Amino acid sequence: MISRRSCLRAAAGAGLLPLLSSAHAGRQLEEPLADSVRSALSSAIANAAPPMLEFASTEARLAHLRWLQAMSVRLARRMPDFNERKEFLxxxxxxxxxxxxxxxLVLGLVQVESAFRKxxxxxxxxxxxxxxxxxWTRVIGNGDPGTLFHMQTNLRFGCVILRHYIDREAGDLFLALGRYNGSRGKPQYPNAVFAASRHWAWRDDRN
Incomplete structure (x- = not known):
C-alpha cells in the first residue's frame, strides 16, 4: 500500500504539492442510489446555462448587491482579481x-475544502x-471528471450533492456535512465548516 507520505513526496516531485496541500481531501463515498434518486440528481445537475439572477423586487436586487459587495471585500485577499471574484460569488x-x-454555509464549505482554489x-x-x-460525473453527470474544474459545474455538483445529503439525513446538517466529507458522525469536519461559515454570515442591516 502506498503511504500518504509517499504520495506527498511524489506530488512534490511533480510540482503538485501546493494544490494537494490546499485541499481538505474530502471523500464523498459512492453509495447505491435508487433509480428515482439518480434521475432526480441528474435532472438537478442538467442545464448548466449561465446564472440568470432574478429578483422579486427592486429591494431584493439591492439587498443582493449589498451582499455581493460585503462578500467581495471579505474574499479579496483570497481571490484578488475582481472579475473572477465577482463571477465566483x-x-x-x-x-x-x-x-x-x-x-x-456554502462559502464556509468552500473555504474548508479548497481554500477557494479552483x-x-x-x-x-x-x-x-x-x-x-x-x-459523481459518472453517476449523475456526463462522465467527464475534467468538467469539475469548471466553476459553475463544480459549484452545481457540490450544492446538489450537499442538498442530497441534507435530504437523506432528514435535515440534520451535522450528519449531512459529515457524509459530504466521508466522515459521518465525526465532529471535526462539520465543526470546521460551521466555524468558517461564521465569517461569511451576513445580515442586511437595512431590513
Whole structure:
C-alpha cells in the first residue's frame, strides 16, 4: 500500500504539492442510489446555462448587491482579481439558492475544502472549489471528471450533492456535512465548516 507520505513526496516531485496541500481531501463515498434518486440528481445537475439572477423586487436586487459587495471585500485577499471574484460569488449565490442552501454555509464549505482554489485536487482525487469526487460525473453527470474544474459545474455538483445529503439525513446538517466529507458522525469536519461559515454570515442591516 502506498503511504500518504509517499504520495506527498511524489506530488512534490511533480510540482503538485501546493494544490494537494490546499485541499481538505474530502471523500464523498459512492453509495447505491435508487433509480428515482439518480434521475432526480441528474435532472438537478442538467442545464448548466449561465446564472440568470432574478429578483422579486427592486429591494431584493439591492439587498443582493449589498451582499455581493460585503462578500467581495471579505474574499479579496483570497481571490484578488475582481472579475473572477465577482463571477465566483454570483455563481455561488445562484447555485446555493437553486439548491435551497445558505450561501454563507456554502462559502464556509468552500473555504474548508479548497481554500477557494479552483484547481485544488485532494489526495483522494476530489476536485475543485467544493472538492467533488470524480465518480459523481459518472453517476449523475456526463462522465467527464475534467468538467469539475469548471466553476459553475463544480459549484452545481457540490450544492446538489450537499442538498442530497441534507435530504437523506432528514435535515440534520451535522450528519449531512459529515457524509459530504466521508466522515459521518465525526465532529471535526462539520465543526470546521460551521466555524468558517461564521465569517461569511451576513445580515442586511437595512431590513
Amino acid at each position: 454570483q455563481t455561488l449565490w445562484y447555485e446555493s439558492r437553486r439548491a435551497g442552501l445558505d450561501a454563507g 484547481f485544488a485536487v485532494s489526495i483522494a482525487g476530489a476536485r475543485g472549489y467544493m472538492q467533488v469526487m470524480p465518480f
